[in-house]
Amino acid sequence: MSGSSQLLPEKSEHLFDRWTVLVLLAAGVGALGLIAVRLYEATIVGPLNYNEGWNAYHALRLQQTGSPYPPPGGLVVNNYTPLWFSLLSAAGILTDNLIFAGRFIATMGLWTMFALAAAIGHALRGSAGALAAFVAVLFVFASEANLYIGIADPQFVAQAAGAFALLLCVRARSATDVQYLAAMAVAVLAGFLKHNLAALPFALLVAALFERRATFLRVLLIAGVALAAGYLLSALVGGLAWPHQLLSARVYTLARLFRNGVPFVTANALGLFLAAVGLYTLPRGHVRRVLAIYLVTAVPLALFFVGGDGVAVNIFFDSMVIMAISASLIAGARGSIRRPGVAGTSAPQIPPWTGALTLAAFFAVIGFPQFLETGLRLRHPEEFDQRARAFQDDVRFLREQPGSAICYQPALCYLAGKPLVYDPFNADQALLTGAMSADQVRNILQRENVQVIHASGTTPDSRGVPAPLAAEVASEFSVIRENENGAFYVRRR
Incomplete structure (x- = not known):
């Protein structure tokens, strides 16, 4: 199997038909409205989430003692990686309120992730793809992760790092490209900000198996170096034994897995189907391979961990990112998308009206419950x-x-x-x-x-x-x- 001459699809620079534009505009405005309501709630002093005060305490501990981890054997546990607390405690230079500092950092991570989603769409489908990917990711998170938006937690910062790794991957000309290797390094390091980000580095590594052995070994080496660098960097903050902090006691039940996992799958069945179709519109090669492995890895991995007590919707964020970006590819796949320099190769042709119809159905299915819930909240703004x-x-x-x-x-x-x-x-x-x-x-x-x-x-x-x-x-x-x-x-x- 060869990794040679793998080129990116030619970007489609035309605009959408008017119906697709209307669907995207309506979805974008609606999503921004949902996010605005949630960010307004984040301006209040009260806690938005249990993790906010918990994160602030451990960042304060780092400021006061040099370590974010409490002594063992007590009634206080810190099962997060240490780099997040370094970032949060550093923000304490600007404000004494580490909760608000965390909210600001997390919100910047959220918008960075949205911008990177647009860049990924642009790399795959040009200007049309950028708009579609931006709106799709914006809408999915505004609808399905609304109550996580604005809270002081490392998840969105880590997701932004993961999105940057994905951007490097789709811009790479092949798995031997330095950008692919950089994508692997960034994806691994993102896991040191939040340790539930394993799907993308796994996808990058498995996709490299389809290349020459030397290519796979090079990618594996980069992954190992990034792991070592992330561990040592974290050890500067949390000590050499910091990984054992992640192994805190947690109740796990199959009943909880089904109670939380089944609603996600049923609510996103259409989105996952459209994601598969969207990936099919890409030319064969390392990009489609990585995105497909990412999708089929992220969803089962999230479903497995959601059986743990206290595991929240953020466990599905990897699934939501890749699902939204992949589904948005349908809107940008008008006509035949060819790989320059490779004769006779093209992606399947998609009728122009397909983008508007499929995106409208996608947005309607996932967005209706959150619009209803937010509308009920706004009935009593006081x-x-x-x-x-x-x-x-x-x-x-x-x-x-x-x-x-x-x-x-x-x-x-x-x-x-x-x-x-x-x-x-x-x-x-x-x-x-x-x-x-x-x-x-x-x-x-x-x-x-x-x-x-x-x-x-x-x-x-x-x-x-x-x-x-x-x-x-x-x-x-x-x-x-x-x-x-x-x-x-x-x-x-």
């Missing part, structure tokens, strides 16, 4: 401000309380200046998996002298109340403050 004011009052109240505190939303304790003594989600996972006993948890918390607990409700089994302390909370704590954000339990004095 609730945004009410929640923000209530949260600010909660922060002031907790700041005035003596002693340690437990918060089911770590952002509350972080903004109130309380140390993180209990990581509700990860500590519960340790209990449920048997990694820690109830007695161990109880003994540690008693040493911490917890005086305040902020939980999701007013019963001892509410989220945020450590299960081993439920009896103690019922007998020694009183609920003295309650609102839409939760309830405060304060130890009786």
Whole structure:
């Protein structure tokens, strides 16, 4: 098998027919509206996600101690890679609020990913492909990842790095091209920002198997060098033993896999089918091979991991990127797309109206639920401000309380200046998996002298109340403050 003379498809520089343009404009405007609503929510002080305060605490730990990782054996766990916390703590130079710093970084990563999607589309289909890919990725994320937009988390930064690797791949003339090798290096390093990005480097490596042995070995060598570089760079922040931090206790069930995986597959069945058709319109070669392997790897990998407790929609982001870009290829595949210099080779011909019809169906299927949900939220816009004011009052109240505190939303304790003594989600996972006993948890918390607990409700089994302390909370704590954000339990004095 030869890697010689693999050239990119000739870019189609014509514009779409008017119906395709109208579909793309409508979808683009709608997606921007959804994102605008979500980014407005990100301007409030309250937490958008559990991870926001959790990330801020570990970045603060890095600033104060030189390591983002807590001592072993406690009730606080950090199972993220260290490079993200370096980036977040560096942003702390500009603001003391690491939650807002994280939101800004993540939002920049989001828009960078959108821009890179347009560049990928341009490399594959010219100006028409750039518009189609940009709108497709924009719409998919605005619809299916809406509640993840704006939160302080490394996922979008890592996805932007992955999109850059994909751009290098599609611009490469062959698997022997230096851009292909650079794509492998960047794809591997992206995994050191968020460790769930394995599909693209796997696709790049497997695709190289179809080339000469020397080509595959060269790609494998680059992957190994990038792995070593990423590990050593991370070790400068997290220490040489940092990888063991990723192996935190996690409940995994098949019931959760089906509960979260089946809705994704059913909601995106049309999109996945259109992605396969879009890939078929590409000429044979390393580009189509990598994109196809990327697609068939990303979806099963996400479905496997979604069975873990606490695994959110971000596990599907790789699947969403490649699905949207591949499906958008239909809109740009008008006529015959030939490879220059290779006689008699062309992609299948696509009727002009196909792009408009298929994209309209694609956008309608995935977008309707989110437009409905956002519309219902906007019926009462005053609730945004009410929640923000209530949260600010909660922060002031907790700041005035003596002693340690437990918060089911770590952002509350972080903004109130309380140390993180209990990581509700990860500590519960340790209990449920048997990694820690109830007695161990109880003994540690008693040493911490917890005086305040902020939980999701007013019963001892509410989220945020450590299960081993439920009896103690019922007998020694009183609920003295309650609102839409939760309830405060304060130890009786």
